[in-house]
Amino acid sequence: MRLPGRLSAAIDVLTDVETRKRPVSEALKAWGLNNRFAGAGDRAAIGNLVYDALRRRASHAAIMGEDSPRALILAVAVRDWGNDPQALADSFAADSHAPTPPTPEEIARLSGTLGDEIDGAVRADVPAFVAPALQRAFGDSWIAEGEAMSGRPSLDLRTNSLKSQRDRVLKSLARFDPQPTAIAPLGVTMPAGSGDSRTPNVTTDEGYLKGWFEVQDQGSQIVAALAGARPGEQVLDLCAGAGGKTLALAAAMDNKGQIFAYDSDRSRLAPIYDRLKRNGARNVQVRAPQPDALDDLVGKMDRVVIDAPCTGTGTWRRRPDTKWKLTPELIAQRVAEQAAILAEGQRYLKPGGTLVYITCSILPEENDDQVAGFRAAHPDFAPVDAAALWQATFGTPVPEGVVTTGGGISLTPRLTGTDGFYVNVLRRA
Incomplete structure (x- = not known):
């Protein structure tokens, strides 16, 4: 044609x-x-x-x-x-x-x-009703953030350190001209093309079938690394979904300790079993949704990771149709769900444990505001210093503009070349 x-x-x-x-x-x-x-x-x-x-x-x-x-x-x-x-x-x-x-x-x-x-919302290519929220989140840069969110995304992969090394993955995919990611230490990226260019189909590659890598946006890799899971810990992944971050946590823990992967939606959880097998992740115990599925974990976890259900505004580059379906009612629904999940998740932490709150949203209602509400109800939690956490995780200073006023970390296409993600790491006294 x-x-x-x-x-x-x-x-x-x-x-x-x-x-x-x-x-x-x-x-x-x-x-x-x-x-x-x-x-x-x-x-x-x-x-x-x-x-x-x-x-x-x-x-x-x-x-x-x-x-x-x-x-x-x-x-x-x-x-x-x-x-x-x-x-x-x-x-x-x-x-x-x-x-x-x-x-x-x-x-x-x-x-x-x-x-x-x-109008600024038109130049930013966002629904008009979210413009005030974006302005609150990004100040004078909100239009530039919207413009960056209107571009094409790269194809990013995470090297599975349980089975391979990044150099081997780069060599395996050399025909696609892959590059190391700028921030994530195990990431591989293929920049977005233009016009009629095709996205490489890497899931048929020998390396993927052998579990050497997973398709995962660099932003998702970054927040998984910032979650800080360590070998030997007891970790609850409360909203595991298909298991992308679960796999990253398992590799970070070098298959030592235990991850409990749970999701309230059985269909979202279904793909995790094959992915765990392909990746060689042996320290993951999947808990299917049922009323007493997690009762034995209350007060015992070193770390609870909540990749909360959200509006997905951070993924507008990949799913632009959802941008124009967003409504104030949907935002309110997600905010209520997040508050309930945070309140539930903290129950499983032992004293001194760490709560990791993650969204793929760029809206403050789902991010800083949500954490502020949680801390008001649970004053025994305090944020871990975000700049120090970034330095300790990646060995480089945190990029300008990434640390939020609420002590979280906000990733965006403009600031970090990734999808939009938010993470706030809280420690219980």
Whole structure:
């Protein structure tokens, strides 16, 4: 397929997403099944067009004067992919699979730029109602943070130190030109491409099948390292999910001590069993959800890690459709869930134990505010010095702007080149 045909397909997929209110991945899969003539390169390009349109939906719509799928996809082709508007119109006329050629008004709009008078939420490409929260979190840099969150993410991997070393993983994946991550000591990264570039499929690589590495954003690796799990400890991973951070904790503990992996959702927990086996993690005991699943652990844990359910605002680069589905009601729901889980999690700590609170959110309501509320109810907890923790973990000074006013650590694409993550490490007296 040539570009005009790909643009037409992307408009169809985005229309499907908008009208049927279904996830982008599901709409793309359905399109591929109904158009089997399309090759892997075509499917990747169409997916890139749709995701890029959603990442910068607000600013693209402002340029085009509307947010229809056609307007958004045309804006991506010109503003993000660098095509000349008139040349694009000419190519449409010569391709029977192309959308209707751009009108003179569309061509004029595609050649325009956004001025400083445009609302900040539009320039940041975020829902207008979250702008005050982002301004509170990031001050004068909040628009720049939003812009960075509207880019494409890199593909990051974590070397499984139980089975391999980073140099071996780099060599195994040399055909993809991988690089060591800037912060995470075991990380490997492949920077995001542009235009119709394809993301490497590393899960078919021999190293992945042997358990040498896991796909894990560098930000997730960083907060797992900051959790500080040590060999021989008793650790509860209270919201283990599919086990990404559980695996990182097991490797950090060198398979010594015990990790109890629990999640209240049985389906989220299901993938962990195969992943533990592939990674060679032997110090993990999975606790399936049931009323008394953790009763024997109360007051006995050295460390409780809570990777709390959240809005996922830190993953907007990877799941941009969720950005525009966010509501104040959803934020309030997640905040209530987090408060309940924090109150539950502290019960399992012994005196002097460590509580690690993690979210993949950039909203202060879910981060500093949540920790402040917890500390008010539990004055026997105090934050570990964030700058000292970073220095001790990575051997380098903490990057500027990363330590929050509430004593936590906030990672973002702009500050650390990662997804958005928050971690606050609290110690019980």
